[in-house]
Amino acid sequence: MRLLVLGGSHHVGRTMVESALARGDQVTTLNRGLARAPTPGVEALVADRTDTSALRAALGGREWDVVVDTWPMAPRVVRDSARLLSGRVGHYVYVSARDVHRWPWPPAATENAPLVDADPASEDNYDYPASKRGGELAVLESFPTRSLLVRAGGVVGPYENVARVSWWLRRCQRGGRLLASGPPDRGVQFVDVRDLVAWTLSAAERGLHGPYTVTSPPDHMTVGELLDSVVQTTGGGAELVWASPEFLEASGLPLGLELSLRFPGVPHPTGVHDADVSAALATGLTCRPVRDTVLDTWDWLRREGDPPPFGGVRPPWTSLDHDEEQRVLRRLASEWDYGVNSAQVALPNTDGDDGDTVGPTT
Numbered sequence: 092m093r094l095l096v097l098g099g100s101h102h103v104g105r106t107m108v109e110s111a112l113a114r115g116d117q118v119t120t121l122n123r124g125l126a127r128a129p130t131p132g133v134e135a136l137v138a139d140r141t142d143t144s145a146l147r148a149a150l151g152g153r154e155w156d157v158v159v160d161t162w163p164m165a166p167r168v169v170r171d172s173a174r175l176l177s178g179r180v181g182h183y184v185y186v187s188a189r190d191v192h193r194w195p196w197p198p199a200a201t202e203n204a205p206l207v208d209a210d211p212a213s214e215d216n217y218d219y220p221a222s223k224r225g226g227e228l229a230v231l232e233s234f235p236t237r238s239l240l241v242r243a244g245g246v247v248g249p250y251e252n253v254a255r256v257s258w259w260l261r262r263c264q265r266g267g268r269l270l271a272s273g274p275p276d277r278g279v280q281f282v283d284v285r286d287l288v289a290w291t292l293s294a295a296e297r298g299l300h301g302p303y304t305v306t307s308p309p310d311h312m313t314v315g316e317l318l319d320s321v322v323q324t325t326g327g328g329a330e331l332v333w334a335s336p337e338f339l340e341a342s343g344l345p346l347g348l349e350l351s352l353r354f355p356g357v358p359h360p361t362g363v364h365d366a367d368v369s370a371a372l373a374t375g376l377t378c379r380p381v382r383d384t385v386l387d388t389w390d391w392l393r394r395e396g397d398p399p400p401f402g403g404v405r406p407p408w409t410s411l412d413h414d415e416e417q418r419v420l421r422r423l424a425s426e427w428d429y430g431v432n433s434a435q436v437a438l439p440n441t442d443g444d445d446g447d448t449v450g451p452t453t
Contacts (some may be wrong), residue, residue, distance in 0.1 A: 093122035094117065094118050094119065094292075095120075096111070096121070097140060097160045097161070097162065098173060099120035099121075099130075102253075102284060103124075103243075104129075104340060105250050106160075106249070107393075109130060110131070112132050113128065116131075118133045119135075119136060122133070133188075136149045137149065138163075140168055141168055146161060152179075153179065155180050156180070157182045158180045158182075158183050159180060159186065163223065165214045166212065166228070169229040170212060173232065174232075177233040178179070182238070185239070186241045187223045187227050187242045187302075188219075188220075189243060189306070191242060192206060194220075195362060196361060197361065197362050198365050200359050200362050200366050203368060204362075206224055207222040209224035211225050211226075215337065218330040233257040237299060237300065240303070243305050243306065245280065245306065245350075248285055249385055252390060254349065254405070257388060260388060261397070263321050264328050267328070268421065269331055270332050270334055271346065272336055272350065275313060278309050278364055279312060279317060279364045280306045280368075281312070283307075283379055286376065287305055290371060291305070293375055296445075304370065305376060307365070307368070309364065311381070316348075316381055316426050319331075320381055325389065327398050337358050340353065340355070344415070344419065345407045
């Protein structure tokens with residue numbers, strides 16, 4: 092394919108470029124040229140796409156088979172790009188997110204689950220769900236029958252800049268006792284960026300149209316399998332102490348947020364890790380073993396170091412105070428019944444009984 096990637100410097104975009112080149116596609120990128128040097132073999136166009144005049148000048152009268160757009164902010168930028176490319180691109184691929192669905196997400200949600208309200212002309216850079224949904228609407232305005240809306244789940248793997256698996260790898264590298272949000276047998280849905288990209292490029296080549304939820308099947312991995320792989324990969328001797336979401340929230344520690352196992356005030360969010368991905372699976376999505384994702388992410392981190400955070404904002408869990416975490420663990424040892432990889436975390440006895448359980452952790 093003749094492929095235009097709007098962006099192409101970070102995580103999904105960078106993987107898209109490298110995977111397309113490996114397939115033999117002709118790849119053009121358009122970005123500001125500030126993040127990193129162009130990938131060898133790529134035609135690099137330089138422009139600030141928020142400036143419509145600059146974007147028009149950079150694109151010229153060129154034509155492509157497919158454009159891939161990962162823009163996460165003001166939908167107006169997507170709208171302007173789609174309008175400029177209408178009639179000059181065969182298929183428009185917009186990498187969206189499951190966040191476009193209205194909260195709370197229903198269990199086993201399909202692509203037809205309720206969506207947030209959004210405006211494709213919005214200049215708002217801060218409402219992520221509305222920005223992604225607005226981007227979808229902007230694409231559909233110019234490409235009503237020739238667009239693919241890729242509603243990605245939590246994306247992990249090499250080049251990750253949202254501090255999920257990469258953050259856990261660095262954390263376990265230090266070793267020692269570490270709190271983790273249980274239960275360890277709780278299923279989690281993440282998708283390796285390379286699996287997401289492979290499906291997207293294939294789907295675009297085949298001309299698939301409409302929205303697709305693209306993440307791993309609900310039974311693909313558990314949080315225990317994920318974090319055990321992290322511990323084994325780093326070899327730092329980390330020892331995971333599983334605690335319930337309720338306990339972690341009561342402790343004031345942000346653990347569990349990094350893997351969307353809980354949100355503030357919502358210890359057991361519905362619909363986050365049990366999406367129906369049958370449509371993507373039926374059209375060729377395959378997901379590699381979690382161990383491979385962890386190993387390759389670790390290799391990348393050691394080779395290139397930690398990337399700048401997404402949007403320049405560090406998530407709250409990345410400022411987790413190690414000393415405070417250790418104080419919580421010592422307090423548990425002296426005041427609470429708890430066990431490493433144990434069945435439960437119990438509240439201290441306050442009424443003469445044996446204590447209450449703060450949620451199962453296995």
